[in-house]
Amino acid sequence: YDTELFESPPCDSNACFETLHGALGDCSCNVDTIDYFNNVKIFPRIQSLVSKDYFRFYKVNLKKECPFWADDSRCAMKYCHIKTCSKESVPGFDGYEEEYLEESPALKYSLDATTHCDQDSDHDPDLGYLNMTISAASQFEIAKWKAYDDSLENFCQCDDKDADAEFVDLSLNPERYTGYKGPSAHRIWRSIYQENCFRPKTNPYQSFPYVLSSDLSNMCLEERVFYRAISGLHTSINIHLCSKYLLSEKKIGFAAPPEGEWGPNLDEFQRRFDPSQTHGEGPNWLKNLYFLYLLEMRALAKAGPYLEREDYFTDSPIEDEETRNAIKNMLGVIYSFPDHFNESLMFNGGTQAATLKFEFREHFLNISRIMDCVGCDKCKLWGKLQTQGLGTALKILFSGRWDSEGDPGQGKLPLRHKSQKRLQRTEIVALFNAFARLSNSIRELENFRSMLSGNMEQEKKNIFAASPSIEITEKCASGGAKPRIWS
């Protein structure tokens, strides 16, 4: 036997994972801690949580026009399409609409006035008359002020109140391979990286839209965080399409799902993340997924006391109670994470920091608008949901609104005062579902890791079985079929 074989594996197919250990960068946390914490503690909890009715229905406008270019490409595959659901089929829909009434103080007080004031005999309506008239011009201006104030803390557009917004049952529209690729998909990613990410000051690759990991050291912390968050989202989307790939369109047997057979595609995963096929970038992109996970988990910890007090109303008292308990349980686990991301290190430094924060928000808002240009409905649905989830996380971390809350993630006790409502239902739905997607991606990495080590074991066995000379196809390391002779 060739003893060298056992010192160095016949194919460096595990290269994606070899450097996926240790320090994550830009935080004190490391990959292995997150792997264990996620796969053992978070993953089972968050997957069960997002299957609850409150989190299953997402209101979104998929018909918004692309504001940047003519929406010229549509995904032809049937797997791109999504199924929407009627308002009536959404549990607690009446309560959902009421929530909006409650959120409009003007309406609330005018309703109060008509029901109570007429019955009050100690009160002279003429003398107490309050002139509420506001001219149309002033109302127009005030609407602009409100939009401005809202935009100051929002990191993405929220379109659930649009006339065209519809409910989508996420469980009927899983994120998976859709066949969306080519110039349309590339234009989206290119615009996101090229136009909306901060570029390193001394970028020698003017024509290259993507940021190289080696350039990250030329960027400041805030710029790096922005880039790594976007790249982490890109990684997560691509892991999902690899792990739920269309393996066969034919109905193979009695038990096979009618639409086709879906499952992990190891070659596709390696094409996207193996260092030999990504100019060494793949493992860094995988690390960015962990980084984004940490960022969103920190937002959940920071808003935890508020999220614990939400009603999670779906008009089913038992289900709502279960959801509240599941939220408390999961947040308790999140509070116990030892190495949370520390956002207080960001945006420190006077006017310059304020400008940077403004740009950070503007860039992210743009990215949320680019999602309306995605040419495949299912990709657009999940793209919008995950951007809104990340936008909500950024709002929690950086709007300053949440800084005074008791912060269990930083070891402070939660404050128990009655809170003002500060997140819309769609933001909460998006926040948890986006985090669930990242958690699922990290779990899927574990599957790919064991598939790869299984393959390597099998290859070793084959080598033992064959003699005296065998040919191994080294497709992992080289990307092509490169025969290698062992004797």
Ligand SMILES: Cc1cc2nc3c(=O)[nH]c(=O)nc-3n(C[C@H](O)[C@H](O)[C@H](O)COP(=O)(O)OP(=O)(O)OC[C@H]3O[C@@H](n4cnc5c(N)ncnc54)[C@H](O)[C@@H]3O)c2cc1C
């Ligand atoms: C918002 C959105 C959602 C999508 N959702 C789906 C979906 O649900 N199902 C589906 O099948 N397809 C989806 N796609 C398409 C998918 O992401 C790919 O664009 C497509 O499969 C083509 O892949 P590609 O190999 O050409 O490289 P792409 O993934 O298109 O990447 C383009 C280039 O970006 C760089 N790059 C790749 N990954 C990273 C990273 N993580 N960080 C930094 N740079 C990177 C590389 O240089 C790469 O060549 C979606 C696309 C978008 C824009």
